Amino acid sequence: MSSDNSVRSCDARDGGGKTSLSVSKEIIPETSSPQTQAMQDGNNCDPRTEELDRIVHSDTFSKSPRLAALLKHICERTWAGHVDELSEQQIGIHFFHRPPGFNAGEDAIVRGSARHLRKRLDLYYGTEGKHNPGRILVPKGGYVARFEDATSTSEPNISERDTTESHPIQILQKAGKRFWLWTAIPLLAVAIVGFFLWQHNRQAQAERDYGSLLLWKTLFQGNRRTVIVAGDAALNLYTAYTHQPVPLLVYMEQRYQNDPAIQAISPEGPGLLSRVNAATMADLKLTSELVRIPYRLNLPTSDKDVEVRYARDVNQGDLQGANLILLGTSTFNPWSSIYDSNLDFHLDRGYEHYTFQVVNRAPRNGEAAIITKNDAQALTTVALTDTPSGNEHVLLLGGSTMGSVYAAEHFLFTQRMWQPILNAATINGKLHGFEVVLRSDFVKDEVSNTTVVAYHIH
Template identity: 35%
Template sequence: MVHSKSFSRASRLSAFLLYICERAIEGHTDEITEQQIGVRVFGRPAHYNPGDDNIVRGTARLLRQRLELYYQEEGAADELRITVPRGTYVPLFERATEVQEQPDAERSPLLEDAPREAPLARHTFSRLWTAVSLLAAFALGAAALLAYQHFTRSRNHPSSPAAVLWRTVFPGDKRTLIIAGDAGVDMFDNLARQQVNINEYSERAYLSSPFAQTPDDYHWAPLATRAYVSVQDLKLATALVRLPEVRNDQRVFIHYAREIRPEDLMDANAVLIGSPAFNPWVQLFDKDQDFTMSYDGVENSITVIDHHPAAGEKSSYKWIWNDPEHAYALIALTNNLNGTGKVLLVESTTTMPTGAASDLLLNPGPMEQILARATNPNGSLKRFEVLLETSLVGNSSTQPKVIAVHIHNN
């Protein structure tokens, strides 16, 4: 539906629809509230007051109208239909013949978004049984589709180490979040000459700093609050969703770092793009990494620290703003916060080396050899870290050189 003419250009409505349907299908209807939708879909802070900001209610009204239009035109032949009854944000899945208009009494604007009993509780037994049957058929069809996708993937890429990586990060049977960095917080870091830690970023505490305010005699929005993202991040995200192993996977979502909450990284798979100063969420995974990046605002430098240097490796590698000869990027595969999935980290000392890391990830060559070494006998991947060195020439980086590879057995 979100790729239809009715929704393809309505990104806000599509994001709303995907969020509520995904939570409903997974049984997390407790997360389909005005507060949660505001935070998860529209990037509102966790403490925002829905009474002062009606973005969820307004978008819900537009979504109901757009769904009606879709089923009148493009979706007229759809057997299974999605509705969002007034008074709730929990979607209802019904046969086309069972969709009925609500009584006029329930159309009162005063009741539009008031909490009420979920519509499912008012169904008759036969209607509930029909819904269960439909969902069972839907689940079987989805399982068959996933099986076919995995068969196709393994048939087309039976032994490619790169294919193993992408099937690990994008398994097809669970969510994978591609999270682009936040250039606004990076600008704040440069102004404040200090790195925002993950707690400050998660709670938006840094926005109360004087460095996050608009200068006197100016009327523009503070730089720290603006939704800026690196072009290199967008290029990598676009390339990832076009991979054969990822294309048409409806459980892959691209997010801006400021939209994410810690719980999003508990069980989902993820691709995090950016250094700790640019995408603070990578800081959550530093404790398990041999390589970490540290920003020095006074010197305007980033140091890659090797906590367990092997023979021939240095204990640290520094990038500084006036030295174009040495820039660094880091590619790492690690576990998500609950250990139930995988997270791919793509960090770099500036935005340009992100392009070099992307080239290594997406093209055969040295990365294939590294992945072959990191592959277990059963076909799964071990945790690994790859440190790259590259030189900056103008607005691009040169071919990266792999200077360290760490493969973990746990």
């Protein structure tokens, strides 16, 4: 790539026309290695660089110039034979400008960006790049690029028969084969029936262990993304200290970050506490269970369809067209406030005395309008509702303490607790919205003796 920001061009057929393909420094800020530069300046076009040009100038990648830059960084070093520069540590230092010796276990920017890059490549090759003559891949487990020729090889041409099959010996051999074939058919049928019975029993056991199959089928669908959003523990501390909630719009714009009200509790400077990236162990444990559910229940959802996000890193575009699982109430995960108006049960927090109660906005026969707890108890709400479009579903898990997530997990994965409620919410084979209020004993950041206090079916 020349120093005057000009581009290398070569003729490539893409969609039937001749196109001048280029990679601009303004889009890809990384400099090319000498080996790659020499390859690009040659007289013949390299199909790998042609494919890279197509990708970075596609509509799919034009919206993510940073991912395009990362792909170019990986490709250049792979093709130049410098795979030793493609470890997580080296990419973090040379591409993301992290300091030498940075802790990749705590700073997952390389792994996270590579995961998004792979998803973006899948999207590209599933849409505008599906007819490209080549493919550039970054296989899981590493950061080395692989180029594949997409031209399929023709199947072997079978145009002649073996003329010896009419020989008497061949006739006897064929008769023997037919005998064994007809003998094997009943055995095969028995094996198939046995397999389906085993699969049914396995599925029933999995449902007892991992929760309602119908609920998870509703949330994990093969044709739609599922986004799991873990709560922001630092935000929860901020609201506890300042005695005021952070509305979603303020949270999205991060306007509360420099609030002088937290200067007194943050001796290193205002805003430090609210900028800490922190998640609770309860959220992490439940998230690890949730991402395994499609595999355990043999659902059609693939790895690329399930995304895990930290509340502070989410924007509204990430949630569009996706089923959602939101961990935490609005003081812990402001994204849950979007759906509060859909619900009958509202978890109300008293900041001054740090009290919690559930307000029942639509009491039914015998139900209390206010559901309370004592100091040794925790309240938890579990709700399934729809997005405003009505096409996606949202599972909301909230509670009076961070440990309330354990109560929600216990409810979701314990058949005797969820089955009566989900049976009532299932009408003509379709799962309708529901809400549940749980009360538990709270001991040392965990809960026990969880019971259902009230529930509504919508």
